Amino acid sequence: MLRSTMSSTALLLRGGNIARRIITQAQAQAPSSSSLSLVASSSSSYSNDHHFQMRWNNSGRMMSNGSYGESIPDEYIEELDETEGEWIGCSKKFLAPISVSSRGSEILNNPLFNKSSAFKSGERDRLRFRGLLPPRVTNMQIQKERVLQEIRVEESMIRKHVILEDLHDTNETLYHRILVDHMEEMAPIIYTPTVGQACNEFALRYRRPRGMYFSADDRGHMAAMVYNWPQPVVHVIVVTDGSRILGLGDLGANGMGIPIGKLSLYCAAGGIAPHRVMPVVLDVGTDNEALLKDKFYLGLQRPRLQGPAYYHLVDEFIQAVRHRWPDVLIQFEDFSSDKAQKILNKYRDESLCFNDDIQGTGATTLAGVLGGLRAKGEQPTSLGDQRILIAGAGSAGIGVAQVLLQAMMEHGRTEEEAKKCFFVADHLGLLGTERLHKLSPEQAKFARDTDGGMSLSDIVNKYKPTMLLGMTAVGGLFTEQLIKDMAKHCERPIIFPLSNPTSKAECSAKQAFEWTDGRCIFASGSPFQPVHMEDGRIFHPSQCNNMYIFPGLGLGVTLCGAKTVSDRMLNVAAEALANFVTEEELAQGKVFPNLSTIRDVSKKVAIAVIEEAIRTGQASKLSQREIADLDSFVSKKMYDPIYVPLIEKRTISI
Ligand SMILES: NC(=O)C1=CN([C@@H]2O[C@H](COP(=O)(O)OP(=O)(O)OC[C@H]3O[C@@H](n4cnc5c(N)ncnc54)[C@H](OP(=O)(O)O)[C@@H]3O)[C@@H](O)[C@H]2O)C=CC1
Numbered sequence: 001m002l003r004s005t006m007s008s009t010a011l012l013l014r015g016g017n018i019a020r021r022i023i024t025q026a027q028a029q030a031p032s033s034s035s036l037s038l039v040a041s042s043s044s045s046y047s048n049d050h051h052f053q054m055r056w057n058n059s060g061r062m063m064s065n066g067s068y069g070e071s072i073p074d075e076y077i078e079e080l081d082e083t084e085g086e087w088i089g090c091s092k093k094f095l096a097p098i099s100v101s102s103r104g105s106e107i108l109n110n111p112l113f114n115k116s117s118a119f120k121s122g123e124r125d126r127l128r129f130r131g132l133l134p135p136r137v138t139n140m141q142i143q144k145e146r147v148l149q150e151i152r153v154e155e156s157m158i159r160k161h162v163i164l165e166d167l168h169d170t171n172e173t174l175y176h177r178i179l180v181d182h183m184e185e186m187a188p189i190i191y192t193p194t195v196g197q198a199c200n201e202f203a204l205r206y207r208r209p210r211g212m213y214f215s216a217d218d219r220g221h222m223a224a225m226v227y228n229w230p231q232p233v234v235h236v237i238v239v240t241d242g243s244r245i246l247g248l249g250d251l252g253a254n255g256m257g258i259p260i261g262k263l264s265l266y267c268a269a270g271g272i273a274p275h276r277v278m279p280v281v282l283d284v285g286t287d288n289e290a291l292l293k294d295k296f297y298l299g300l301q302r303p304r305l306q307g308p309a310y311y312h313l314v315d316e317f318i319q320a321v322r323h324r325w326p327d328v329l330i331q332f333e334d335f336s337s338d339k340a341q342k343i344l345n346k347y348r349d350e351s352l353c354f355n356d357d358i359q360g361t362g363a364t365t366l367a368g369v370l371g372g373l374r375a376k377g378e379q380p381t382s383l384g385d386q387r388i389l390i391a392g393a394g395s396a397g398i399g400v401a402q403v404l405l406q407a408m409m410e411h412g413r414t415e416e417e418a419k420k421c422f423f424v425a426d427h428l429g430l431l432g433t434e435r436l437h438k439l440s441p442e443q444a445k446f447a448r449d450t451d452g453g454m455s456l457s458d459i460v461n462k463y464k465p466t467m468l469l470g471m472t473a474v475g476g477l478f479t480e481q482l483i484k485d486m487a488k489h490c491e492r493p494i495i496f497p498l499s500n501p502t503s504k505a506e507c508s509a510k511q512a513f514e515w516t517d518g519r520c521i522f523a524s525g526s527p528f529q530p531v532h533m534e535d536g537r538i539f540h541p542s543q544c545n546n547m548y549i550f551p552g553l554g555l556g557v558t559l560c561g562a563k564t565v566s567d568r569m570l571n572v573a574a575e576a577l578a579n580f581v582t583e584e585e586l587a588q589g590k591v592f593p594n595l596s597t598i599r600d601v602s603k604k605v606a607i608a609v610i611e612e613a614i615r616t617g618q619a620s621k622l623s624q625r626e627i628a629d630l631d632s633f634v635s636k637k638m639y640d641p642i643y644v645p646l647i648e649k650r651t652i653s654i
């Protein structure tokens with residue numbers, strides 16, 4: 001955008017490219033200007049909130065915020081000239097420099113700032129590490145190719161994971177660039193299924209600190225401990241107590257791999273800046289016998305805290321982080337189901353938090369189910385006509401049931417009518433009212449008056465469900481007979497084995513397609529390869545994983561300043577995700593968009609969530625101008641991993 005007056009020209013720019021060329025362009029357009037102003041909104045890197053101005057006058061003098069000026073150093077211009085970037089709209093994208101107080105090897109050892117061989121010669125001099133790097137300067141593209149080559153020649157998924165996490169610990173910008181550009185290939189490495197193995201082997205492979213640990217021994221210290229975190233502002237925390245990591249059970253402090261993996265997705269898929277996230281393990285001990293005896297295990301080797309002592313510890317942690325960062329979003333992740341719902345119920349109305357396994361999974365599955373109905377040529381309103389068998393009555397199973405129930409009610413069903421659509425089973429069979437006293441209030445809602453204890457197989461044959469959703473963490477639970485019975489009663493059954501990692505999936509994609517002769521609509525928690533049938537048909541399984549919801553949900557609520565995460569927000573997030581699936585994808589049997597589009601998905605989810613926040617008066621941070629163009633506002637705020645010029649703090653302060 002170019003604003004011009006008689007005496008000055010201001011360019012409003014975003015992102016990054018070449019300062020000198022911008023100035024030249026502006027001079028050409030406004031040759032009579034006596035001064036030029038570049039207003040660079042640094043949404044591009046490091047920050048969702050840095051915003052500063054740099055001004056140059058026509059004789060090449062640079063003034064920061066108009067108040068202080070000096071000549072632009074030649075090497076600085078040269079460096080910006082060489083910077084990669086792209087044009088945005090009619091204007092040049094400008095890389096807003098980051099001023100740093102560190103120097104020399106401190107910068108090279110800081111993964112947020114390090115660019116390794118991509119540091120230009122001017123930066124090497126100014127920041128005093130000339131000679132500490134090999135002389136040849138390469139760009140990010142070359143670096144990316146080298147890492148991709150290293151990953152691709154490696155066959156073991158865990159070794160690929162190690163390569164990527166090493167990069168994460170040394171150069172976050174390159175790490176996130178690779179995730180953004182190759183999400184489909186990288187997600188199974190940094191996330192499910194490989195993150196399961198990474199957690200199992202976390203202590204063995206421990207290298208560098210990442211995240212924070214609050215342990216049972218830290219009681220009374222947490223309010224002070226939060227100030228040990230080096231970043232002044234945190235937007236998103238993912239916290240686990242390690243008690244139910246994927247479907248792998250109690251992994252104690254080894255569960256740290258999950259918050260780290262989820263937050264990588266927050267940055268790459270959701271556009272939250274990496275220095276604004278904090279992975280956390282609440283180490284309350286472990287009941288995993290093997291870990292209690294493992295000499296390499298790094299968590300507390302004692303039984304888990306239980307009862308009031310456990311909840312006091314959780315509370316101390318929440319109060320501590322809220323004290324330092326009142327607006328931070330807390331995502332509860334992989335807490336065992338007995339604790340998960342209680343913690344959520346306690347904090348959900350008073351602070352910005354949600355439980356990903358309950359609510360994120362619920363919203364994601366709703367989107368998949370709506371996609372499935374579309375694929376069958378049915379309207380969303382037909383949701384309330386479905387018969388839904390949910391195997392697994394833990395956080396995930398009940399979370400999905402709650403979100404689907406809510407959606408049915410939004411489509412006009414009463415709660416009593418909607419509840420009749422559900423058949424929820426645990427390892428004792430169908431939840432029935434005869435064991436209400438043993439069920440949580442959330443489970444009790446789905447208990448049926450008749451047939452309590454009925455097996456999955458009997459439920460399928462008696463009630464002829466149209467959907468079979470698995471959240472049991474029991475690999476192979478969906479047998480050939482069960483799936484064939486589903487297909488006998490329903491032309492196009494929706495079959496979602498959602499347990500993670502792959503070894504815990506209730507059935508594989510190949511099994512589901514083969515046993516239904518290709519008629520099922522399939523999605524799984526962990527990814528499966530396309531299935532090639534003997535008759536030559538190819539089926540494309542989708543991945544139904546909460547990664548499609550939480551990054552956008554988090555982006556939306558943190559950008560708009562929401563105080564809580566409401567049920568409606570989950571519902572609109574699910575609809576935004578469902579609407580993103582194209583007719584072409586549906587025709588291929590996919591009910592989720594391709595992972596390569598996940599940043600766009602997250603943007604749409606964030607916008608839907610913000611619109612809901614605006615509707616309910618929760619969007620306290622937004623100006624009228626931002627509200628008027630949410631698409632551009634959210635796009636601008638999304639972190640994009642590109643190298644930003646580093647300058648010494650004394651030159652310009654942000
Ligand atoms: N795809 C995704 O996005 C997500 C997937 N998940 C996955 O879902 C799974 C479950 O998570 P969560 O709910 O927290 O775990 P829980 O352990 O709390 O729940 C598991 C449930 O499965 C039941 N179950 C166990 N065996 C059987 C059986 N043979 N038949 C029927 N039900 C059985 C358990 O019953 P009982 O209590 O009686 O033993 C329990 O109700 C995990 O594998 C997790 O990775 C979770 C979140 C998101």
Ligand SMILES: CC(=O)C(=O)O
Pocket residue numbers: 192245246247334356357499500525545546
């Ligand atoms: C995906 C996820 O959150 C889980 O399996 O727990």
Ligand SMILES: [Mg+2]
Pocket residue numbers: 246333334356357
């Ligand atoms: Mg989880």
